Structures are given as structure tokens and as C-alpha cells.
Amino acid sequence: MELSINNVTKQFKDKKAVNDISFSMGNGVYGLLGVNGAGKTTLMRMLCTLTTPDCGTITWDGKDIFKMGASYRQILGYLPQDFGYYPYLTIYDYMMYIASIKGIRPAVAKKRTKELLKQVGLSDQKKQKMRNLSGGMVRRVGIAQAMLNDPKILILDEPTAGLDPNERIRFRNLISELAEERLVLLSTHIVSDVEFIANKIVLMKEGQCCFEGTSDEVIASMDKKVYCFVVPREQVDHYMRNYLVVNVKTFGSNAELRILSDHELVKGACVEEATLEDAFLNYFGERAGESHA
Numbered sequence: 413m414e415l416s417i418n419n420v421t422k423q424f425k426d427k428k429a430v431n432d433i434s435f436s437m438g439n440g441v442y443g444l445l446g447v448n449g450a451g452k453t454t455l456m457r458m459l460c461t462l463t464t465p466d467c468g469t470i471t472w473d474g475k476d477i478f479k480m481g482a483s484y485r486q487i488l489g490y491l492p493q494d495f496g497y498y499p500y501l502t503i504y505d506y507m508m509y510i511a512s513i514k515g516i517r518p519a520v521a522k523k524r525t526k527e528l529l530k531q532v533g534l535s536d537q538k539k540q541k542m543r544n545l546s547g548g549m550v551r552r553v554g555i556a557q558a559m560l561n562d563p564k565i566l567i568l569d570e571p572t573a574g575l576d577p578n579e580r581i582r583f584r585n586l587i588s589e590l591a592e593e594r595l596v597l598l599s600t601h602i603v604s605d606v607e608f609i610a611n612k613i614v615l616m617k618e619g620q621c622c623f624e625g626t627s628d629e630v631i632a633s634m635d636k637k638v639y640c641f642v643v644p645r646e647q648v649d650h651y652m653r654n655y656l657v658v659n660v661k662t663f664g665s666n667a668e669l670r671i672l673s674d675h676e677l678v679k680g681a682c683v684e685e686a687t688l689e690d691a692f693l694n695y696f697g698e699r700a701g702e703s704h705a
């Protein structure tokens with residue numbers, strides 16, 4: 413099973429939202445990591461056949477997904493960033509409604525809804541109206557509805573947006589569980605969402621894929637080292653302006669800096685082991701005063 417993106421480009425007026433992207437995915441979790449506006453949603457919408465590429469192809473096991481029609485939609489589950497939910501429906505009624513839109517027979521829909529609500533931990537709340545749910549619960553309903561047709565491909569656009577730390581952990585565990593027998597692609601700009609669960613991470617910047625690999629490979633691909641050292645507090649601003657500063661910890665009149673650099677900035681600075689967060693800053697970070705352009 414392979415979903416393959418081949419030289420795909422999508423342009424809106426003078427903006428190339430996705431610019432000549434190619435990569436392939438099999439089963440497992442794929443984390444699409446990038447800052448706002450990188451082109452993640454546009455790419456995902458093309459993978460869901462909601463937007464057509466200007467050029468390039470997307471294939472599922474060698475077949476063009478735009479020519480597969482209903483047979484592709486049958487194997488696809490999608491949770492958009494702003495999924496339109498119905499505040500006055502109960503969770504159960506909402507699931508049954510979405511199942512009917514997806515053409516799932518009522519008997520199958522009932523069984524599947526029961527299983528899925530159990531899996532996302534919402535069985536006891538199934539009679540609650542959607543408007544009374546927390547953000548985390550709504551997102552879990554979102555995943556459950558995307559899973560109704562037991563899809564082989566599950567696409568989740570920023571599924572953890574607005575979740576608190578407990579909900580994020582719960583979500584990550586759920587996504588890992590779901591990816592055992594399918595392809596799950598999730599977009600985020602939060603490193604910890606994918607650091608431990610993604611089999612592969614795709615870094616997306618300005619419409620292009622700037623790196624693809626495991627978490628360890630992304631870290632190893634960094635062209636800078638991580639240095640830690642202490643400076644007087646008044647020098648912090650200088651480092652913030654001129655270097656990629658991951659962290660500043662102030663104590664008294666001093667500050668400990670964690671900085672990405674290709675050379676030792678201060679004699680005796682400790683070289684620290686890099687994390688995925690450091691790699692994210694390496695690819696996407698800005699020095700203080702720089703802006704997105």
C-alpha cells in the first residue's frame with residue numbers, strides 16, 4: 413500500500429502554496445511539520461481530492477487518486493482543521509448522520525459508532541450535545557467520524573490545535589493505536605505532537621519539502637550544533653538578534669543560553685545533544701527582529 417506524491421504543485425494567483433513536492437507513504441504515522449502558511453493544508457486537501465494539483469500526480473498503489481472516484485473516498489478518512497460539527501446533535505446522532513452521508517448501512521453504522529466511541533473514550537458521553545463538549549472531546553469526535561469507514565488512509569489537519577497537555581497525550585496514544593493498520597498523516601506545528609509517534613517526519617517550508625526522514629534523521633541532518641553557556645544578562649539581546657536561540661534561562665544577573673550555531677561562540681561552551689525541537693528551529697527559526705516574508 414503506497415500513497416505517492418509526484419512533483420505536485422498548486423498555485424493560488426501568484427502564490428505557490430505547494431511547490432514541486434514528491435514523497436511516498438506506507439502504513440504508519442507521518443508527521444507533516446511546518447510553520448503557518450507552509451502549505452500543509454493545501455497538500456492535505458489535494459490528498460483528499462478536494463483540490464486539484466496544477467501539475468504532478470498523486471497515486472494510491474499506482475492509480476491516480478483523482479481517477480479513482482468513490483473507490484478512493486471509501487478508503488479515505490479526513491479531519492479538516494475546522495471540521496463543521498453540529499452543536500445541537502448528540503455525539504451519537506452526529507456519528508449516525510455522518511455515516512449516512514458516507515453511505516454506510518445503519519446496522520453497520522451503529523456497530524461501528526459503538527466501537528469507535530469506545531476507542532476514543534466517549535461511550536459515556538454519547539448522548540451529550542456537541543455544543544457541551546470540551547475542545548479535546550470535539551477533536552475526538554472528529555477522529556471518530558473520520559474513522560467510520562475504517563479508512564486505509566487517515567488524514568488529520570492540525571488535530572491537536574487548542575488541546576491541553578493531557579488531551580495531547582491522549583491524542584498521541586490514540587493516533588499511534590490507529591496507525592497500526594493504516595496510513596495516518598497528521599499536520600502540526602508542534603514538535604512534541606509527532607516527536608515520539610511519527611515513523612517519518614516531513615518538514616515543509618514555503619510550499620516545499622525541505623527534509624523527510626525519521627526523527628533521528630531529521631536531527632542528524634542539522635547543519636548546526638547545540639551549545640549551552642552562561643552570559644551576563646545584558647548580553648542576551650545580542651545573542652537573540654544574531655543567533656538561533658532555543659532557550660534562555662535567567663538567574664540573577666546571568667542567563668544560560670541554548671543556541672544553535674556552526675561554531676563555538678564562547679570558549680568552553682558545552683555541546684548538548686540536539687532534539688527535534690532544535691532541528692525545527694534550525695529549519696524554521698528566526699532570529700529576533702526577523703519576520704516571515
Ligand SMILES: Nc1ncnc2c1ncn2[C@@H]1O[C@H](COP(=O)(O)OP(=O)(O)OP(=O)(O)O)[C@@H](O)[C@H]1O
Binds near residue numbers: 427446447448
Ligand atoms: N484558496 C486559497 N486562495 C489563495 N491563497 C491560498 C488559498 N489557500 C491557501 N492559500 C495560501 O497558500 C499558502 C499555504 O496555505 P496553507 O493553508 O496550505 O498552509 P498551512 O501550512 O496549512 O498553514 P496553517 O497552519 O496556517 O493552516 C498560504 O500563503 C495561504 O495564504
